[in-house]
Amino acid sequence: MNWILLLLLCLVISVSINSSLICSMSDTNGEECCTSLVPYVKPVILREFFGDHRNVTIGGRMFRLHQDWQRNGVAGVIWDSGIVLARYISEHPELVANRTVLELGAGLGLPSIISTYQNAKLIHVTDRLSAVSLLGENVRQNANNDCDMKIFAFDWNIDKLPQKYQVILGADLIYGGITFEPLVKLFEDASDHDTVIYLCSKIRYERDQDFYRQLLQKQFDVREIFYETEFAVNIFEIKKLANYCSTRMYEEKKNVTTDAVILSMCDECGIKSLVLMRNGL
Template sequence: MTEVRVDDRKDDESDTEGIDIFADPEGFYPPSPKPTTETHTLLSGRVLSLRLVGHNPLWGHHLWQAGRLISTYLETHPDLITSKTVLELGAGAGLPSLVCTLLGAKKVVVTDYPDPDLISNLWANIDTAQLNIATSTSSDPTTKKIVAEGYCWGASPTPLLAHLPTPSSGFDLLILADLLFNHSEHAKLVQTILDTLSRSKDARALVFFTPYRPWLYEKDMAFFDLVREKGLCVEKVLEERLEKVMFEEDPGDEELRRMVFGFEVRWCGGGV
């Protein structure tokens, strides 16, 4: 009798054809958190709706206390904004920058780490507030009152200064809201202030923060020691106690975690 052999290799191959046996099964990883929305009410009564990224390791998914307080401070000090150029660092949702644009700033550049989600979210908030419609329908960013830009602290300021009418002039106002917790980046933040703050007697950097980790408060404040070492002057302009803490489950002195401290940084002697 003749032996009959069946070649079943074709069938075996067809069972796994097009299948990645190393792929993670569907649902293996939890879905990414969806974007959320927060609101902020201006002193005028206007309500701004702010989109926040679903989650981000750089904490861009929160609307921070200092961002709210610095926005209110700017509303009560319009001379810092009107017809001025503004740069915000580590902006998150960009609330202070939106407020500056609404209050008549000449040009606002709102920045955060060059992560696509963070920057596209800033543009989404700009579009929602309709801040550029009245100025131009052009896609040319130089014609817009407010633009979003990715920027790493301490890097070359050239892309930021390029948005100014006179690129070498520097910005009239810098905004740093709740950035001091990042102690390893203090030197880079100071360098960016030196590189981008206009050398005029009226130029200011506003630095507002809450000590979310009260036991590291002195390290937060060490930022201002670096600022002074570089020939800049520092003045406290705000100290406000909030009704409640932002993160109720966090450890540390609750009273200190309710506080927002605001400082003004400027050139000693009125600049150059």
């Protein structure tokens, strides 16, 4: 009898150990590999990611977004930053109205979808090749088809953009182990004299702050224009300093004989940049 009890005890211990190791995340696409005999109940905070769709209401319209975490990983679900940026565009249609728009790392494309209802002139919606199929499905089913749109695969590490844009959108572009330099270079190359970049993200780690600091070092003006308290998400407005001078500072400072000082600050992240520009810029 004792050996039977011992055997049962060993079995219980074995199952307990296995249940603590039931799921591991793939390094390549975030796919879960579950091997435990014990049923796994996903945490409540993650359940919305594993559903095959999610309904989001913005500006009185309900958008049904198809999700696929298993195939697309982080690009296959809607994140808080995407919702916040889309809402902000809906509430401030002048940001995209009659402008050419590029969305990078679009995922399910919600900010671009909203932009189609705000009279954007042209919208290019991009993400990596493996994400384009789901992205296209969501955009076609939810967007205003009267808008001039194009969906295509784009990798900012290697690809070149077909043109410059007046507005560049990005939600949660900084995550994982991506390198900053190619994205910063892209912003430099894609920015025209009146280009405005709107990035929406949570400041989770020191590296998130480092990205915005690097933009400041590359002569960009970075300003926090909105903080969403529900999701703890920031929206930053970014311009090349040369562009900023030509569009806002030149008329104000052209008759000033002393140095003009631009101070860009983000109190939430502790980002500060002090740039002295000689009269005559």
